[in-house]
Amino acid sequence: MAGSGFSRRKLLAGSIALSASMLAGCERRMSGLLTSADAHPGDYPTVQAVEFIGRYLSDRTGGRLGVKVYAGGQLGSETDTLEIASFGGLDLTRVNFAPLNSIEPMTLPFSLPFLFQSVDHMRKVVDSPLGDEVLASLESHDLIGLAIYDSGARSFYNTRGPIRSPADMKGLKLRVPQSDLYVAMVNALGANAVPIPLNEVYQALQQGVIDGAENNWPSFVTARHYEVxxxxxxxxxxxxxxxxxxxxxxYTRLSPSDRTLVREAARASVPFMRQKWDAKVDQAKRDFASSPGEVNTVDTAPFAALMRPVWEAFITSPRQRAVVERTIAMGEA
Incomplete structure (x- = not known):
């Protein structure tokens, strides 16, 4: 698989973890039970959305097709599960765009800081033909893009004090996903990016390995990072x-009619996921309000002004620039 950036050494490690973790093997795979992975816990909206797909498939095939979700990072990090899926060791996986950025340049524009004006703007873009084009770009990496889900608005949190300007970020050690873009973004704001897996963040905060991180409301609260x-x-x-x-x-082993059904189920899962997501955001805000934590609004203009060099460093092809321009235009319409 040319140009994927995946290593066979990591594949071997991930495959071993997969084999040890699965409760079902080839018999279930052949019977039509699709295996899926997610780093988030079982009650997270993305997990619920994939379980929705499983019910959708089961209902329409009399139980011939279904999905078993291994949540909570049981099968490794998002980078691991993406790699395993690309080699056929896992049927489905839900990942942030960050690990996709390292294998497919067309996914990178959607990860740019301060590109989307709002959640509504983001949803408008990913629901458009542009979203379909970005998903289709994954096929050359032995992956089929089925759906684009929300991950909300990400914000910074830390142990030292409120961040109101880029000056408040100077010298902070902030966790980011394994992504060159995230590293460049945090470093451009004056902090020090520390790429570590999500499931290690709580302990790293406790031990002072990092001063903070960045994520959306549900992830911040569900992982109880506000405690530290x-x-x-x-x-x-x-x-x-x-x-x-x-x-x-x-995907190619499925019959044409089953392929159509899988895509149909994935499309149907998007509004379901968004409903669950919006409710999860509201609940996370309520939960945080009853904690000792503090939240503050921010004038984002000074932060966005520091991102131009980051955009220029990562958006290097005409195709990528076209994605950026079309995305911005949809926000202005």
């Missing part, structure tokens, strides 16, 4: 979506 990093500053620097992808190997 009580200052949440509404920078809304990223509204990066997430993707549900399928192994191309598994």
């Amino acid at each position: 990093a009580k200052y949440y500053s509404l920078t809304h620097h990223l509204l990066t979506p997430e993707a549900l992808v399928m192994s191309k190997q598994r």
Whole structure:
């Protein structure tokens, strides 16, 4: 698989973890039970959305097709599960766009800081033909893009104090996903980016390995990071979506009618996920309000002004620039 950026060493490690974790093997795979992975816990909207797909498929095939979701990072990090899926060791996986950025340049524009003006703007873009084009770009990496989900507005949180300007970020050690773009963004704001897996953040905050991180409301609250990093500053620097992808190997083994049904189920899961997501955001805000944590609004203009060099460094092709321009135009319409 040329140009994927995946390593066979990591594939071996991930495949071993997958084999050890699965409760079902080849018999279930052959019977039509699709395996899926998610780093988030079982009650998270993306997990619920994929479970919705499983019910949708089961209902319409008399139980012949279904989905088993391994949530909570049971099968490894998002980078791991994406790699395993690309080689056919896993049928489905839900990932943030960050790990996709390292294998497919067309996914990178949707990850740019301060590109989307609002959640509504982001949803408008990913629901358009442009969203379909970005998903289709994954096929050359042995992945089938099925759906684009929300991951909300990401903001910074830390253990030291409120962030109101880029000056407040100077010297902070902030966790980011494994993404060159996220690293560049945080460093451009004067902080020090520390890429570590999401499931290690709580302990890293406790031990002072990092001073903070950045994420959306549900992830911040669900992971209980507010217990050790009580200052949440509404920078809304990223509204990066997430993707549900399928192994191309598994997809091509399906009959044409089953392929159509899988795509139909994935499309139907998007409004379901958004309903769950919006409710989850509201609940997270209520939960945080009853904690000792502090939240503050932010004038984002000074932060956005520092992002131009980041955009210029990562958007290098005419195709990428076209995605950016079309996205901005949809926000102005």
